[in-house]
Amino acid sequence: MFAKKIISWYLTNKRDLPWRNTDNPYYIWLSEIILQQTRVQQGLPYYEKFVENFSTVEALAAADEGEILRYWQGLGYYSRGRNLHKTAKLISENYGGRFPDNFKELQKLKGVGKYTAAAVASFAFNERVPAIDGNALRVITRFLEIFEPIDHPTVQKKVFDLSLELMHGVNPALYNQAVMELGATICTPKRTQCDSCPVRLECKSYANKTVDKIPFKAKKTKIRHRFLQYFVFESAGEVWLKKRGESDIWANMFDFYLVEGENLAFTENLENCVREFGIEVVNITPYPTVNHILTHQKQQIAFIKVTCIGKPKLPGGEWYKLDKIEDLPKPKIIVDFLEILKND
Ligand code: SF4
Structure with missing residues (x-):
């Protein structure tokens, strides 16, 4: 079974990352915002710096924007840093410093999209909701051989719904971490290591030799x-x-x-x-x-x-x-x- 196999692989192969050893929604949310469009190795020192200097969401809310941008310096995509601050203020002022504890409410926060809401809801509150980032999207479309453009909202919805079924009966936090870890380390965009993959024998793309063709986008990004x-x-x-x-x-x-x-x-x-x-x-x-x-x-x-x-x-x-x-x-x-x- 897909979910059980990848979880067991994850438990022995996972990278030890600080945000994986906590169920504090503030730390999880912080790591997710920092890691958007940023590699783990680059994001790690920033995460540590933020946790050290702003140990609670209230502390982050009380800082001034210039200070936050200075800590953010070098990460790029500065709107994320500003949204981080706005969301911290909102949680501090409107939610009494406590993160909403479910997927639906979390999506109402500024800068928190479907993926981040699902990550926080599952990692911190163990809600059964799939966190579909680029890694998860690649793993699932390849595993099920979904030969459709991933930039299409209907395809994203399809992957979300199918993932919800795949994660049935297992720990949601572990399932989401496992899929993303598989995508980040084995089921990578290039030089995919199918030979080391725990679900190779059930993977449709592997069987049909379409791994290199999936996933794909309909539109080319204009630079x-x-x-x-x-x-x-x-x-x-x-x-x-x-x-x-x-x-x-x-x-x-x-x-x-x-x-x-x-x-x-x-x-x-x-x-x-x-x-x-x-x-x-x-x-x-x-x-x-x-x-x-x-x-x-x-x-x-x-x-x-x-x-x-x-x-x-x-x-x-x-x-x-x-x-x-x-x-x-x-x-x-x-x-x-x-x-x-x-x-x-
Ligand atoms: S067999 Fe290859 S393509 Fe299929 S899920 Fe594993 S790594 Fe990805």
């Missing part, structure tokens, strides 16, 4: 190419930084003067900026271009250090001493560039 130029204005040991607005991927974080263009030829944009704000330039130093890949975007980012006289007034930002910048929340690419600047 947007962006060309970003950062003018790093520097004057007498201070750097100009701007707090970004509320509505973009780096909302409320600090970065340099940014120009977006059709390519990375910066001369004309810099000349316009210098003229418009009456900047007296002493020196211009371009740095090697950085490629930054996101799920739907490929960004090419150029950093150009512009040393100038005095501290010209540029809109929306301020001049900061290098040691003061440490305390500001910043996207990872800005943190990395500041390291280069410091060692220059």
Whole structure:
């Protein structure tokens, strides 16, 4: 039987991860938000840092957003960090600091989708509900040989319903962990290790040699190419930084003067900026271009250090001493560039 076999495999092969040794919904929710679009090894130190500094949902709710973004720094997808804070506040204020204890109520929380709600409901409250992340979706579609596009909501619903049947009569938390672990370590997208799989003999894709063809999507994700130029204005040991607005991927974080263009030829944009704000330039130093890949975007980012006289007034930002910048929340690419600047 599928469920019993994968659970028994899981119990002897599982990776020891801290969020697996708890039924505290706050810790489980925290780990799930951190691990969205993030590999376990990358997410682990962040999880530990959050648990250490915010040991309860109330402590997280009481922190200010800048502090949370600073701890989140480097994980990317900063809206997750902001939603984490909003949800903590909501739980603290509207639920008396206690997480809702069921799948339906959990989905009402900000940033908590069907998968995360199912993970918390099953791991913390042992509710029988399948947690279908990308790993589980791959395992189930392959095991049952569902040859239909996984980006279609009807197919996702089908996998959810079939999983609900598959997990009948076993421990829901263990079942969900086992499926996801199998997908993360054995039933992987590439170099699938069917020879080590505990359900190989019952797996339809394995029998029919369709493992490499499942799962698939109907739509190809369109990648947007962006060309970003950062003018790093520097004057007498201070750097100009701007707090970004509320509505973009780096909302409320600090970065340099940014120009977006059709390519990375910066001369004309810099000349316009210098003229418009009456900047007296002493020196211009371009740095090697950085490629930054996101799920739907490929960004090419150029950093150009512009040393100038005095501290010209540029809109929306301020001049900061290098040691003061440490305390500001910043996207990872800005943190990395500041390291280069410091060692220059
Ligand atoms: S036999 Fe291969 S394809 Fe089937 S569930 Fe196991 S690892 Fe996945």
